[in-house]
Amino acid sequence: MSVSDTIGKGNSASQESAGPLKVWDLPTRLMHWVLVASIAICWWTGLHNQLEYHLYSGYVALWIVLMRLYWGVVGSSTARFSNFVRGPKAMLDYARTLHRRDTPHVHGHNALGAISVLLMLGMVLAVVVLGLFAVDVDGLYSGPLSTYVSFHDGRHLAHLHYRVFNYLLVVIALHLLAVVFYYVHKRHNLVFPMISGHRKAVADIQDEMQVAPLWRFLAGAVVVSAFVWAVTTSFYF
Amino acid sequence: MLSVSGLCRLAGAALVFSLSMSVIVEAAPPQSGLIKSRQDKLRDMGGALKAIDDELKKGSPDWDNVILPNIDTLQGRSGYLLTWFPKGSGPESGVKTYALPGIWLKGDDFTKLGKAMQVEVAKLKPVAASRNAGALKEESFTVGKTCKACHDSYRSPDYEKENDD
Numbered sequence: 001m002s003v004s005d006t007i008g009k010g011n012s013a014s015q016e017s018a019g020p021l022k023v024w025d026l027p028t029r030l031m032h033w034v035l036v037a038s039i040a041i042c043w044w045t046g047l048h049n050q051l052e053y054h055l056y057s058g059y060v061a062l063w064i065v066l067m068r069l070y071w072g073v074v075g076s077s078t079a080r081f082s083n084f085v086r087g088p089k090a091m092l093d094y095a096r097t098l099h100r101r102d103t104p105h106v107h108g109h110n111a112l113g114a115i116s117v118l119l120m121l122g123m124v125l126a127v128v129v130l131g132l133f134a135v136d137v138d139g140l141y142s143g144p145l146s147t148y149v150s151f152h153d154g155r156h157l158a159h160l161h162y163r164v165f166n167y168l169l170v171v172i173a174l175h176l177l178a179v180v181f182y183y184v185h186k187r188h189n190l191v192f193p194m195i196s197g198h199r200k201a202v203a204d205i206q207d208e209m210q211v212a213p214l215w216r217f218l219a220g221a222v223v224v225s226a227f228v229w230a231v232t233t234s235f236y237f
Numbered sequence: 238m239l240s241v242s243g244l245c246r247l248a249g250a251a252l253v254f255s256l257s258m259s260v261i262v263e264a265a266p267p268q269s270g271l272i273k274s275r276q277d278k279l280r281d282m283g284g285a286l287k288a289i290d291d292e293l294k295k296g297s298p299d300w301d302n303v304i305l306p307n308i309d310t311l312q313g314r315s316g317y318l319l320t321w322f323p324k325g326s327g328p329e330s331g332v333k334t335y336a337l338p339g340i341w342l343k344g345d346d347f348t349k350l351g352k353a354m355q356v357e358v359a360k361l362k363p364v365a366a367s368r369n370a371g372a373l374k375e376e377s378f379t380v381g382k383t384c385k386a387c388h389d390s391y392r393s394p395d396y397e398k399e400n401d402d
Contacts, residue, residue, distance in 0.1 A: 049385075049389060049397075135283075135287060136381075137283045137384070137388070138283075138286075138381045138382070138384040138385040138388060139283065139286035139287055139289075139290050139377065139378075139380070139381040139384070140378065140381040140382065140385060142287065142290070146287070146291075147290075147291040147294055150284075151280065151283055151284035151287045151288075152280075152284075154287070155283075158397075159397075159398075159399070162397060162398065234294050236294050236295060236296065
């Protein structure tokens with residue numbers, strides 16, 4: 001059953017039961033919350049010119065985004081892009097039912113949530129990449145790839161890094177507003193499942209998450225960690 | 238070919254243009270040249286420090302053509318740094334500057350920080366003479382810290398928000 005098929009059929013009260021249903025695997029939840037923490041640290045350290053820690057938290061954000069992209073291809077079913085990224089029609093269909101309270105709880109990301117996921121991953125990646133090339137005027141904590149750009153260009157990229165981060169904050173604010181909207185209007189708690197990994201739902205076998213093996217995550221983690229380490233050395237090794 | 242009246246009109250237009258330009262030149266704040274020059278020289282120093290750090294990341298840094306000339310730039314500039322901030326060259330000048338009034342209100346502290354930077358910059362060349370990349374990296378880091386100490390206290394945080402580099 002596709003996301004758009006479920007929209008508008010039945011009502012949530014009759015479909016939902018008390019049975020817990022796995023919706024997010026451990027890697028997806030960990031990546032979500034570590035990304036939250038790393039962005040918060042990047043924000044605070046950037047504002048207070050604590051660039052040493054800003055760099056470290058930026059590396060963590062880079063690692064998470066790359067891992068999330070990898071997990072979006074080979075991870076558990078609800079984490080896979082192919083399972084939640086829909087075309088414009090599905091998005092519009094879903095948007096038309098947004099005001100209704102009786103829509104069923106979509107298992108995983110809904111069609112509009114997919115935009116949020118892609119937008120946020122894309123923007124975090126853009127901010128991090130700009131930061132990698134950004135020049136610190138004091139020469140202490142420039143991005144490791146700033147060695148490949150001039151002082152002038154590196155400063156320009158540093159300003160761009162700052163500006164795109166502000167746009168990212170707007171997108172994050174919209175994401176938080178959406179979470180509040182789902183909780184208040186639709187009575188769907190999106191935060192708890194992202195912590196516990198489970199949500200209350202009908203024990204529909206088609207909704208059961210297909211869990212990807214942990215070794216697959218670890219294999220990706222080794223490769224991504226090696227890449228991030230190479231970035232930190234400015235590719236001089 | 239222009240007629241006599243055309244030539245008169247052209248001469249009139251040139252006169253009006255030159256008069257208006259002289260008004261514009263006169264209207265420019267007196268400190269604008271000094272502040273622009275100060276900002277350019279500070280950028281030179283930032284660029285020199287970056288060039289040294291970038292070169293030190295390489296397996297075999299070019300000491301003679303990259304590192305030493307950039308140390309010269311730092312030494313040449315830093316020697317005069319404290320003369321770049323005469324009274325009246327702050328925000329009150331009407332020229333866009335990120336120099337905070339504290340530079341003149343706490344002149345002793347600003348001078349102390351400036352001299353600390355000069356002391357550290359002066360150590361670069363003797364360290365570079367040893368051709369020890371690790372030691373020079375450490376010293377250039379110390380120089381950067383003296384830059385940061387001054388920037389943290391006496392440069393407006395707006396500098397990071399605006400793209401003026």
